[in-house]
Amino acid sequence: MIFEFEIVSLHQQLQLQRMNYFSSDFKLGILGGGQLGKMLLAETRKFDIQTYILDPSREAPSQFGATHFSIGDLMDFNTVYEFGKKVDLLTIEIENVNLDALDKLEAEGQKVFPSPKTLRLIQNKGIQKDFYVQHNIPTSAHQRFVNLDDLKSNCLTFPFVWKCAQFGYDGNGVKVVRSIDDIGNLPNVECVAEQMVSFKNELAVIVARSASGEVKTYPVVEMEFHPEANQVEYVICPARIDTKVAQKATEIALQVSKAYNHVGLLAVEMFQTHDNEILVNEVAPRPHNSGHYSIEASYTSQFENHLRAILGLPLGNTASKVAGIMVNLVGAEGYSGNVIYENIEKIMAIDGVTPHIYGKKETRPFRKMGHVTIVNEDMKEARRIAEEVKNSIKVISKKLL
Amino acid sequence: MIFEFEIVSLHQQLQLQRMNYFSSDFKLGILGGGQLGKMLLAETRKFDIQTYILDPSREAPSQFGATHFSIGDLMDFNTVYEFGKKVDLLTIEIENVNLDALDKLEAEGQKVFPSPKTLRLIQNKGIQKDFYVQHNIPTSAHQRFVNLDDLKSNCLTFPFVWKCAQFGYDGNGVKVVRSIDDIGNLPNVECVAEQMVSFKNELAVIVARSASGEVKTYPVVEMEFHPEANQVEYVICPARIDTKVAQKATEIALQVSKAYNHVGLLAVEMFQTHDNEILVNEVAPRPHNSGHYSIEASYTSQFENHLRAILGLPLGNTASKVAGIMVNLVGAEGYSGNVIYENIEKIMAIDGVTPHIYGKKETRPFRKMGHVTIVNEDMKEARRIAEEVKNSIKVISKKLL
Numbered sequence: 143m144i145f146e147f148e149i150v151s152l153h154q155q156l157q158l159q160r161m162n163y164f165s166s167d168f169k170l171g172i173l174g175g176g177q178l179g180k181m182l183l184a185e186t187r188k189f190d191i192q193t194y195i196l197d198p199s200r201e202a203p204s205q206f207g208a209t210h211f212s213i214g215d216l217m218d219f220n221t222v223y224e225f226g227k228k229v230d231l232l233t234i235e236i237e238n239v240n241l242d243a244l245d246k247l248e249a250e251g252q253k254v255f256p257s258p259k260t261l262r263l264i265q266n267k268g269i270q271k272d273f274y275v276q277h278n279i280p281t282s283a284h285q286r287f288v289n290l291d292d293l294k295s296n297c298l299t300f301p302f303v304w305k306c307a308q309f310g311y312d313g314n315g316v317k318v319v320r321s322i323d324d325i326g327n328l329p330n331v332e333c334v335a336e337q338m339v340s341f342k343n344e345l346a347v348i349v350a351r352s353a354s355g356e357v358k359t360y361p362v363v364e365m366e367f368h369p370e371a372n373q374v375e376y377v378i379c380p381a382r383i384d385t386k387v388a389q390k391a392t393e394i395a396l397q398v399s400k401a402y403n404h405v406g407l408l409a410v411e412m413f414q415t416h417d418n419e420i421l422v423n424e425v426a427p428r429p430h431n432s433g434h435y436s437i438e439a440s441y442t443s444q445f446e447n448h449l450r451a452i453l454g455l456p457l458g459n460t461a462s463k464v465a466g467i468m469v470n471l472v473g474a475e476g477y478s479g480n481v482i483y484e485n486i487e488k489i490m491a492i493d494g495v496t497p498h499i500y501g502k503k504e505t506r507p508f509r510k511m512g513h514v515t516i517v518n519e520d521m522k523e524a525r526r527i528a529e530e531v532k533n534s535i536k537v538i539s540k541k542l543l
Numbered sequence: 544m545i546f547e548f549e550i551v552s553l554h555q556q557l558q559l560q561r562m563n564y565f566s567s568d569f570k571l572g573i574l575g576g577g578q579l580g581k582m583l584l585a586e587t588r589k590f591d592i593q594t595y596i597l598d599p600s601r602e603a604p605s606q607f608g609a610t611h612f613s614i615g616d617l618m619d620f621n622t623v624y625e626f627g628k629k630v631d632l633l634t635i636e637i638e639n640v641n642l643d644a645l646d647k648l649e650a651e652g653q654k655v656f657p658s659p660k661t662l663r664l665i666q667n668k669g670i671q672k673d674f675y676v677q678h679n680i681p682t683s684a685h686q687r688f689v690n691l692d693d694l695k696s697n698c699l700t701f702p703f704v705w706k707c708a709q710f711g712y713d714g715n716g717v718k719v720v721r722s723i724d725d726i727g728n729l730p731n732v733e734c735v736a737e738q739m740v741s742f743k744n745e746l747a748v749i750v751a752r753s754a755s756g757e758v759k760t761y762p763v764v765e766m767e768f769h770p771e772a773n774q775v776e777y778v779i780c781p782a783r784i785d786t787k788v789a790q791k792a793t794e795i796a797l798q799v800s801k802a803y804n805h806v807g808l809l810a811v812e813m814f815q816t817h818d819n820e821i822l823v824n825e826v827a828p829r830p831h832n833s834g835h836y837s838i839e840a841s842y843t844s845q846f847e848n849h850l851r852a853i854l855g856l857p858l859g860n861t862a863s864k865v866a867g868i869m870v871n872l873v874g875a876e877g878y879s880g881n882v883i884y885e886n887i888e889k890i891m892a893i894d895g896v897t898p899h900i901y902g903k904k905e906t907r908p909f910r911k912m913g914h915v916t917i918v919n920e921d922m923k924e925a926r927r928i929a930e931e932v933k934n935s936i937k938v939i940s941k942k943l944l
Contacts, residue, residue, distance in 0.1 A: 162883060162884075164882075164884045164887060164898075164900045165882050165884075165900055165902055165903065165904055166881075180588070183588075184585055184588065184589070187581070187584075187585065187607060187608055187902075188585070188897075188898075188899055188900070189898065189900050190604075190900040190901065190902035203591075206588060206607075206608060206609070206610055207588055207607060207608045208607070209607055441894065441895050441918065442897070446897075450891070455888055455891055456888060456891045456892035458891070458894075458896075458897075459894040459895055461894075463864040463865050463918070463920075464864050480567075481565075481566050482563060483563075483565045483566075486565060487856055487857060490851070490856055490857045490859070491857035493842065493859075493860040493862075494842050494860055495859075496589075496843070496847075496859075497565075497589075497590065498589055499565045499566055499589070499590050499591040500591065501566055501588075501591035502566065503566055517842065517864070519864075
């Protein structure tokens with residue numbers, strides 16, 4: 143699916159086209175140096191594009207593979223602004239960055255993709271939900287609260303989903319509230335209460351939208367979450383759903399992408415209800431856990447397409463060569479300290495199994511330490527192997543908690 | 544195809560099995576920091592394995608992506624020896640390294656894969672040819688000469704293929720000699736004269752052989768060379784040849800691999816004569832240009848399998864997901880200086896096309912600057928696109944020679 147929009151000005155488009163990115167002096171800045179940054183760097187190395195990474199931690203997974211790595215606070219105005227001045231184009235691998243600095247950089251002519259305007263609409267989950275309502279994008283009912291007292295003083299029907307408005311990630315900052323008692327345990331922050339949706343499937347569609355106006359979508363994927371940690375356990379591509387439902391999910395993802403007018407990747411997470419209604423849950427304006435399978439299964443990985451999109455290069459083929467399933471490697475409960483990937487040799491002996499180790503030296507319960515991709519011509523076989531992988535490998539340490 | 548050999552001692556095997564490579568203190572040393580090293584680093588990053596690179600050039604393609612990068616002469620005994628002492632396991636991405644240093648390291652208990660013994664049998668093309676004769680491996684007739692005068696004083700039938708015995712690469716050090724006049728232009732070095740083989744196809748098979756004794760072969764690939772530069776222009780996987788010929792080539796590659804008792808990858812280049820005879824041309828004990836297609840087309844890339852092999856991890860699936868063709872990107876004649884990849888955007892707009900830019904800032908005529916992989920479900924379509932790619936992209940510079 144290809145649509146044409148004027149996303150950036152013609153002047154900017156010409157500038158982008160004239161750019162020589164490959165083995166040149168062009169400098170790409172990336173805010174954040176986690177695993178998403180690390181996997182993005184694999185693509186910048188492939189194209190020999192100079193990269194500048196900013197991350198608060200000296201131990202960040204992206205410390206290697208970048209041409210320059212700086213340590214600094216992503217929420218600090220001056221740090222982000224000064225970093226942005228050094229590069230030719232700025233992107234992110236995490237949403238929680240100082241947007242005022244990005245606004246100022248953009249106002250001064252710096253290319254920032256995704257734009258701070260898009261990020262502002264996404265960074266706060268309350269604003270994000272309001273945005274869907276304003277744009278007639280199907281989503282569950284919600285109410286916004288400035289803090290916990292505000293929430294307490296309102297009448298709410300149990301159960302509901304509580305989300306902290308900002309800075310939550312990987313299931314942190316999301317709770318199912320079933321009673322008055324549960325409310326007492328919530329932190330006193332700006333938040334959103336969402337209607338609890340009873341759903342058949344959690345789906346996601348990644349939309350790639352280029353600075354030059356090209357749009358492509360990855361196939362619909364199906365997700366299974368860990369019941370406690372609220373982290374994805376399996377991502378299955380393609381989703382084993384009806385073609386019509388897949389089509390509907392893709393159309394809604396494109397609607398969301400158009401509404402945000404974003405540049406780069408937009409991962410749209412959705413619920414498929416028991417009536418086959420599609421409700422948008424939330425979005426991420428960057429490469430996403432639900433697209434990791436693409437490194438091995440797709441013609442062009444999500445990371446390469448993010449890069450192509452923000453640089454105004456033609457988008458790569460988003461179709462799959464083979465069925466792909468992704469298993470997250472999260473720290474096992476009860477272990478903390480120097481990580482050991484128990485039975486990794488065992489899973490590597492299975493055809494089509496590729497572990498990705500993010501490079502975090504210390505494991506903690508439920509910490510995202512890596513993922514494993516399983517590819518196979520046959521989806522059923524891939525699913526069988528995925529379960530074998532999940533049951534074999536264990537992220538532990540010598541030290542028990 | 545899987546065979547079991549005792550390649551390394553049981554003691555070494557147990558040591559390897561006990562190793563924790565992933566996000567650990569384990570240090571892999573790589574001699575050479577060219578494009579092969581760079582692509583190998585993509586895999587060490589994926590597994591978060593610490594790497595130490597040694598290369599003579601500050602501008603080496605592998606300067607990024609390694610955890611440590613040192614500058615030093617690969618032919619200097621002390622440099623290589625001291626470097627080897629710092630790491631837990633040593634591998635190479637180029638054959639021309641100081642073998643005396645590797646011998647001493649190995650004698651002192653250091654793991655070196657491929658072993659200096661294997662490298663010694665390969666580094667000198669005269670010794671390599673003798674080795675095939677000794678092991679009943681089919682190869683073209685040859686004669687060895689200590690220098691040019693030695694060659695001149697012998698009766699040779701024109702035409703023949705002259706090869707300098709050591710330090711030739713990418714077609715440098717190989718000449719077709721058609722007359723007495725041609726001999727006058729040859730350098731005065733140790734050399735080999737080989738019978739000129741009239742062949743239908745140039746084929747290659749990459750054998751992966753693990754420190755723990757596992758052996759797998761990649762499919763037979765077919766190569767087309769540039770008529771002047773003697774560099775590969777297309778590598779086509781799978782080779783469009785008869786199954787029986789492919790089987791024969793695979794068996795001979797395994798015979799060669801067994802004879803060398805190598806650990807890691809062994810790329811075996813062969814001629815298919817007009818009588819469907821297979822003659823071994825030469826080998827490379829490392830990832831090879833003829834296996835670059837595997838990054839996009841195979842379940843497990845040659846680089847990942849080299850790593851798995853030397854670490855004694857299970858080998859990955861060498862089969863292909865889709866047809867793959869590789870086009871080398873070499874510097875265009877007449878250009879020298881800061882590289883420009885003309886029409887790279889044009890080829891990136893074609894489905895299944897992935898450029899790899901090695902990161903050499905300066906182009907020179909016939910210099911290997913990168914490669915492009917074309918993958919497609921349909922081989923004919925892949926071949927058509929490969930030609931389109933070859934005719935579109937041009938490696939030039941602003942400065943003419």
